[in-house]
Amino acid sequence: xxxxxxxxxxxxxxxxxxxxxxxxxxxxxxxxxxxxxxxxxxxxxxxxxxxxxxxxxxxxxxxxxxxxxxxxxxxxxxxxxxxxxxxxxxxxxxxxxxxxxxxxxxxxxxxxxxxxxxxxxxx
Numbered sequence: 400x401x402x403x404x405x406x407x408x409x410x411x412x413x414x415x416x417x418x419x420x421x422x423x424x425x426x427x428x429x430x431x432x433x434x435x436x437x438x439x440x441x442x443x444x445x446x447x448x449x450x451x452x453x454x455x456x457x458x459x460x461x462x463x464x465x466x467x468x469x470x471x472x473x474x475x476x477x478x479x480x481x482x483x484x485x486x487x488x489x490x491x492x493x494x495x496x497x498x499x500x501x502x503x504x505x506x507x508x509x510x511x512x513x514x515x516x517x518x519x520x521x522x
Contacts, residue, residue: 402476402477402479402480403476404472404475404476404479407446407448408446408447408448408449408479409448409449409450410448410449410450410486410488411450415448415450415486416450416452416488418436418486419434419435419436419450419486419487419488420434420488422436423435423436423437423486423487423488424436424437424514426510426513426514427510428506428507428509428510429492429494429506430470430491430492430494430495430498430502430503430506430507431471431489431490431491431492431495431503431506431507431510432489432490432492433487433488433489433490433507433510433514434487434488434490435485435486435487435488435514435516436485436486436487437485437514437515437516438483438484438485438516445484446484447479447482447483447484447485447486447487448485448486448487449472449475449479449486449487449488449489450486450487450488450489451468451471451472451488451489451490451491452488452489452490453467453468453490453491457491457493458493458496463496466496467491467495467496468491470491470495470498470500470503471489471491471495471503471507473500473504474500474503474504474507475489475507477504478504478507478508478511481511481517481518481519482511482516482517482518483516483517483518485516487516
């Protein structure tokens with residue numbers, strides 16, 4: 400079965416980003432910070448939605464910012480079927496620039512498990 404990212408998988412509205420930032424919980428890892436709205440929250444949805452914030456403060460060069468985004472999107476794409484419906488935002492850290500895709504995906508999976516949003520490890 401195909402694992403693709405669609406437009407419905409992405410957070411787009413500023414109001415969605417603000418909701419997750421205000422009411423969400425935080426998980427940190429070496430490559431990114433994850434803010435997520437727990438599935439039990441009254442504002443949660445029936446689908447998994449993700450957004451990535453990578454400003455010029457991360458790095459001045461667009462090439463570096465885009466690489467960080469690509470690594471996070473690819474890791475999310477591979478794991479989105481295993482996540483319970485929730486909204487999340489990722490903010491990359493500079494260490495991600497020296498990381499391989501497999502390392503980012505493994506650390507992201509650990510963050511999901513600690514947050515309790517993996518389907519098999521739901522609290």
